[in-house]
Amino acid sequence: VDLEAREAAISRQGELTKPPGSLGRLEDIAIQLAALQGRAQPALEQxxxxxxxxxxxxxxxxxxxxxxxxxxxxxxxxxxxxxxxxxxxxxxxxxxxxxxxxxxxxxxxxxxxxxxxxxxxxxxxxxxxxxxxxxxxxxxxxxxxxxxxxxxxxxxxxxxxxxxxxxxxxxxxxxxxxxxxxxxxxxxxxxxxxxxxxxxxxxxxxxxxxxxxxxxxxxxxxxxxxxxxxxxxxxxxxxxxxxxxxxxxxxxxxxxxxxxxxxxxxxxxxxxxxxxxxxxxxxxxxxxxxxxxxxxxxxxxxxxxxxxxxxxxxxxxxxLRLACDLHAQMATFAEAGVAPKGD
Amino acid sequence: VDLEAREAAISRQGELTKPPGSLGRLEDIAIQLAALQGRAQPALEQxxxxxxxxxxxxxxxxxxxxxxxxxxxxxxxxxxxxxxxxxxxxxxxxxxxxxxxxxxxxxxxxxxxxxxxxxxxxxxxxxxxxxxxxxxxxxxxxxxxxxxxxxxxxxxxxxxxxxxxxxxxxxxxxxxxxxxxxxxxxxxxxxxxxxxxxxxxxxxxxxxxxxxxxxxxxxxxxxxxxxxxxxxxxxxxxxxxxxxxxxxxxxxxxxxxxxxxxxxxxxxxxxxxxxxxxxxxxxxxxxxxxxxxxxxxxxxxxxxxxxxxxxxxxxxxxxLRLACDLHAQMATFAEAGVAPKGD
Known part of the structure; x- marks a missing residue:
């Protein structure tokens, strides 16, 4: 599996406008598919x-x-x-x-x-x-x-x-x-x-x-x-x-x-x-x-x-597709001007 | 809820080409939505x-x-x-x-x-x-x-x-x-x-x-x-x-x-x-x-x-939509010429 794509996907999940981990297994799926497909933005069209x-x-x-x-x-x-x-x-x-x-x-x-x-x-x-x-x-x-x-x-x-x-x-x-x-x-x-x-x-x-x-x-x-x-x-x-x-x-x-x-x-x-x-x-x-x-x-x-x-x-x-869509299409905290978790 | 639509949906589920109950909660959902929407074929377009x-x-x-x-x-x-x-x-x-x-x-x-x-x-x-x-x-x-x-x-x-x-x-x-x-x-x-x-x-x-x-x-x-x-x-x-x-x-x-x-x-x-x-x-x-x-x-x-x-x-x-689609679109045993459960 592609560890670089996996790391990029993990990093992106941490930047999306939601509490870290709050999409549960939908986050895990996106990260796993990124690692398997060797791309930071996995997709399941076919x-x-x-x-x-x-x-x-x-x-x-x-x-x-x-x-x-x-x-x-x-x-x-x-x-x-x-x-x-x-x-x-x-x-x-x-x-x-x-x-x-x-x-x-x-x-x-x-x-x-x-x-x-x-x-x-x-x-x-x-x-x-x-x-x-x-x-x-x-x-x-x-x-x-x-x-x-x-x-x-x-x-x-x-x-x-x-x-x-x-x-x-x-x-x-x-x-x-x-x-x-x-x-x-x-x-x-x-x-x-x-x-x-x-x-x-x-x-x-x-x-x-x-x-x-x-x-x-x-x-x-x-x-x-x-x-x-x-x-x-x-x-x-x-x-x-x-x-x-x-x-x-x-x-x-x-x-x-x-x-x-x-x-x-x-x-x-x-x-x-x-x-x-x-x-x-x-x-x-x-x-x-x-x-x-x-x-x-x-x-x-x-x-x-x-x-x-x-x-x-x-x-x-x-x-699985929704997990990919969320990963690809959600805004990051920076893009949306939303304050991240304060800790 | 509409008991007539519910009975019709239950009856249809029993005729579809699958072992009875084998779609699990997808069957229950179709039956429940039929009862709530008051139609034997429920749908969730909107x-x-x-x-x-x-x-x-x-x-x-x-x-x-x-x-x-x-x-x-x-x-x-x-x-x-x-x-x-x-x-x-x-x-x-x-x-x-x-x-x-x-x-x-x-x-x-x-x-x-x-x-x-x-x-x-x-x-x-x-x-x-x-x-x-x-x-x-x-x-x-x-x-x-x-x-x-x-x-x-x-x-x-x-x-x-x-x-x-x-x-x-x-x-x-x-x-x-x-x-x-x-x-x-x-x-x-x-x-x-x-x-x-x-x-x-x-x-x-x-x-x-x-x-x-x-x-x-x-x-x-x-x-x-x-x-x-x-x-x-x-x-x-x-x-x-x-x-x-x-x-x-x-x-x-x-x-x-x-x-x-x-x-x-x-x-x-x-x-x-x-x-x-x-x-x-x-x-x-x-x-x-x-x-x-x-x-x-x-x-x-x-x-x-x-x-x-x-x-x-x-x-x-x-x-929920797949449950409705299966309910509406699967063939019955009679339509498909498939032998039903023999008991």
């Missing part, structure tokens, strides 16, 4: 949202309140403009790209949808590795390529969203493995499981963690092996995009539960990646708290959201 | 911000980190477009009005500034009633008149902001009297008092509460008497505007510490007024928590802001 979608073998075991065909149906809904993330992207003026990494139901051809099918779905992670090493490499590369296209489009902020029935199960298993926590401490209702479904989900995650334990024994290889054995195509692609963001110095705004699991993998693969991350919100999915702590990030919003799709991140974009 | 400014006699006792002349200087800065609220109002496309209720330093003539001077400042509330009954009536009427102009301008949401060096002292004293709490439990640093200043502020509030105790003994008259004895012209005008909002059925978005003190008075004068209030954020001023509980409201944001001016409320407006 925001890119990329939705990674894929199906999960575990879905057939009944870990979701929705049928698996919904993954493909929701990709079509996103492309048609009717999903939450479609509305949010339109309202905040963000460009959007949808990437189909593989669904059991067919996805219609559409200009907004990039076909990048790895397989119809991952394998059932409670019975086998979710994906092969080749499939993992393909997913990681799709994520990195999405970030390249975002950069080519001039993105000043990168948001990854996701769609995949069953993906809170994969994200929970993955996080349990990375943080060494039992399934019981992280498992939650996802899209709305009842008590019986929740118990089944927890048992399947415990089964998966036991099944793959030996494969994750090498600590150097653990993040990447956990991603292959317990993850999903969309989660792996997000992790690939996040690593690319850090390497290419593009600030990223992390969404909720699934995104944070991918961010956790990225920060294990690429130490320092979390420096390029802002965390949009605290998910209502109970296990999110442990991810947030492990990432060392503070959520901006806490609105009880648990939709995914990048929706929490998109909702936080206006706040 | 937002009005009115800044009430006034000086406080108590400021001469050294209860602020800033000199008293800053009140008038900041009104000029707001009119010139350099204050935080100026930037925020511009970015969210809100109309703004500045009302000068009386400052010790002169305020320049400016088309955005309405001159409504009651007196150069209130009296020192630690030594005398802050204002007379006539002055209180004048301030309340100015607030109600501001809401009338906002309505005439088509306002769908009303935000009151304030400027007044010393006004956290008045707001704290007022809240202590209304809630029966000691000064020690609510006093805070305001614009940035050091430890010595904080002790002085607390002692002065204790002195004021003792001095005016007998005048506030009648429970029926207590809210209005507390406002006269311990308030400020801008706080009284805000309370007047809030009461008018409730009476005229205009939703209001409450800002932070000072605004919440005025909102508390309004809800005591006019039971049910809080039904028309949304609370924008949790102020970093420590006493705000007690006000929030007494109002029975939940803050939307918690960003460590403590600037006033209506800045926290303005920062929350994009979230």
């Amino acid at each position: 925001v890119r949202i990329v939705i990674f979608a894929a199906d999960h073998g575990i879905a057939s075991a009944g870990v979701s309140a929705f049928p698996q065909a919904v993954t493909a149906q929701m990709i079509a809904n996103m492309a048609a403009g009717g999903a939450a993330i479609s509305v949010l992207a339109r309202q905040i003026g963000a460009s959007i790209e949808l990437i189909d990494l593989g669904t059991v139901a067919p996805v219609p051809a559409h200009p907004l949808i990039r076909q990048a099918v790895i397989a119809a779905s991952t394998a059932n992670l409670a019975e086998a590795p979710a994906m092969s090493a080749e499939q993992l490499a393909q997913a990681l590369a799709e994520g990195a390529a999405a970030l390249e296209r975002a950069r080519a489009a001039g993105a000043e902020l990168f948001i990854a969203g996701e769609m995949g029935i069953g993906n809170t199960t994969a994200a929970t298993a993955l996080t349990c493995a990375l943080l060494g926590l039992p399934a019981s401490s992280l498992v939650g209702p996802g899209t709305g499981l009842d008590r019986g479904g929740l118990a089944r989900k927890q048992a399947l995650i415990e089964q998966a963690l036991a099944l793959h334990r030996d494969s994750l024994a090498d600590p150097t290889e653990a993040p990447i092996q956990a991603l292959a054995h317990l993850g999903g195509f969309e989660i792996a692609a997000m992790a690939g995009a996040y690593v690319a963001c850090a390497q290419q110095r593009v600030p990223m705004l992390i969404d909720g539960f699934i995104s944070s699991a991918a961010a956790l993998v990225a920060s294990r693969i690429c130490p320092g990646a979390a420096d390029w991350m802002l965390l949009a919100h605290a998910s209502a999915e109970p296990g999110h708290q442990a991810m947030v702590q492990a990432l060392g990030l503070r959520p901006l919003l806490d609105l009880g959201m648990r939709l995914g799709e990048g929706s929490g991140a998109a909702a936080a974009v206006p706040l | 937002v009005r911000i009115v800044i009430f400014a006034a000086d406080h006699g108590i400021a001469s006792a050294g209860v602020s980190a800033f000199p008293q002349a800053v009140t008038a200087q900041m009104i000029a800065n707001m009119a010139a477009g350099g204050a935080a609220i100026s930037v925020l109002a511009r970015q969210i496309g809100a109309s703004i009005e500045l009302i000068d209720l009386g400052t010790v330093a002169p305020v320049p003539a400016h088309p955005l500034i309405r001159q409504a001077v009651i007196a150069a400042s209130t009296a020192n509330l630690a030594e005398a009633p802050a204002m007379s009954a006539e002055q209180l009536a004048q301030a309340l009427a100015e607030g109600a008149a501001a809401l009338e102009r906002a309505r005439a301008a088509g306002a769908e949401l009303f935000i009151a902001g304030e400027m007044g060096i010393g006004n956290t002292t008045a707001a704290t004293a007022l809240t202590c009297a209304l809630l029966g709490l000691p000064a020690s439990s609510l006093v805070g640093p305001g614009t940035g008092l050091d430890r010595g200043g904080l002790a002085r502020k607390q002692a002065l509030i204790e002195q004021a509460l003792a001095l005016h105790r007998d005048s506030l003994a009648d429970p029926t008259e207590a809210p209005i008497q507390a406002l006269a004895h311990l308030g400020g012209f801008e706080i009284a005008a805000m309370a007047g505007a809030y009461v008018a909002c409730a009476q005229q059925r205009v939703p209001m978005l409450i800002d932070g510490f000072i605004s919440s003190a005025a909102a508390l008075v309004a809800s005591r004068i006019c039971p049910g007024a809080a039904d028309w209030m949304l609370l924008a954020h949790a102020s970093a001023e420590p006493g705000h928590q007690a006000m929030v509980q007494a109002l029975g409201l939940r803050p939307l944001l918690d960003l460590g802001m403590r600037l006033g001016e209506g800045s926290g409320a303005a920062a929350a407006v994009p979230l």
Whole structure:
């Protein structure tokens, strides 16, 4: 990060016509974005949202309140403009790209949808590795390529969203493995499981963690092996995009539960990646708290959201922009002829 | 509130292509605004911000980190477009009005500034009633008149902001009297008092509460008497505007510490007024928590802001609008051909 731009931004915040610190995290955001973008006056005109979608073998075991065909149906809904993330992207003026990494139901051809099918779905992670090493490499590369296209489009902020029935199960298993926590401490209702479904989900995650334990024994290889054995195509692609963001110095705004699991993998693969991350919100999915702590990030919003799709991140974009506007446009004490704090 | 519009909004939220409840408070906001605006599809195109400014006699006792002349200087800065609220109002496309209720330093003539001077400042509330009954009536009427102009301008949401060096002292004293709490439990640093200043502020509030105790003994008259004895012209005008909002059925978005003190008075004068209030954020001023509980409201944001001016409320407006947009523009399960939750 650019320490000179950071110092210039800190200094400017002290000169603006307000009590020092009184804009709270809106000041911190402006300073952080200045450091990440390498300019004393950060800006977020160009925001890119990329939705990674894929199906999960575990879905057939009944870990979701929705049928698996919904993954493909929701990709079509996103492309048609009717999903939450479609509305949010339109309202905040963000460009959007949808990437189909593989669904059991067919996805219609559409200009907004990039076909990048790895397989119809991952394998059932409670019975086998979710994906092969080749499939993992393909997913990681799709994520990195999405970030390249975002950069080519001039993105000043990168948001990854996701769609995949069953993906809170994969994200929970993955996080349990990375943080060494039992399934019981992280498992939650996802899209709305009842008590019986929740118990089944927890048992399947415990089964998966036991099944793959030996494969994750090498600590150097653990993040990447956990991603292959317990993850999903969309989660792996997000992790690939996040690593690319850090390497290419593009600030990223992390969404909720699934995104944070991918961010956790990225920060294990690429130490320092979390420096390029802002965390949009605290998910209502109970296990999110442990991810947030492990990432060392503070959520901006806490609105009880648990939709995914990048929706929490998109909702936080206006706040980031207002932080930049305040930083750029407020008058200094000298400019306004206002007496500064007298101490 | 309109229960039919509320039911229609609840029903629509259940049909939109997302797990029920997964947009969290963005769903609640859309439903609440539908009930308040009396239409199944609420909207917030027209937002009005009115800044009430006034000086406080108590400021001469050294209860602020800033000199008293800053009140008038900041009104000029707001009119010139350099204050935080100026930037925020511009970015969210809100109309703004500045009302000068009386400052010790002169305020320049400016088309955005309405001159409504009651007196150069209130009296020192630690030594005398802050204002007379006539002055209180004048301030309340100015607030109600501001809401009338906002309505005439088509306002769908009303935000009151304030400027007044010393006004956290008045707001704290007022809240202590209304809630029966000691000064020690609510006093805070305001614009940035050091430890010595904080002790002085607390002692002065204790002195004021003792001095005016007998005048506030009648429970029926207590809210209005507390406002006269311990308030400020801008706080009284805000309370007047809030009461008018409730009476005229205009939703209001409450800002932070000072605004919440005025909102508390309004809800005591006019039971049910809080039904028309949304609370924008949790102020970093420590006493705000007690006000929030007494109002029975939940803050939307918690960003460590403590600037006033209506800045926290303005920062929350994009979230309210996104809630309305999601409610209006998302596709239903039927429209999108997406399978609903299978339970």
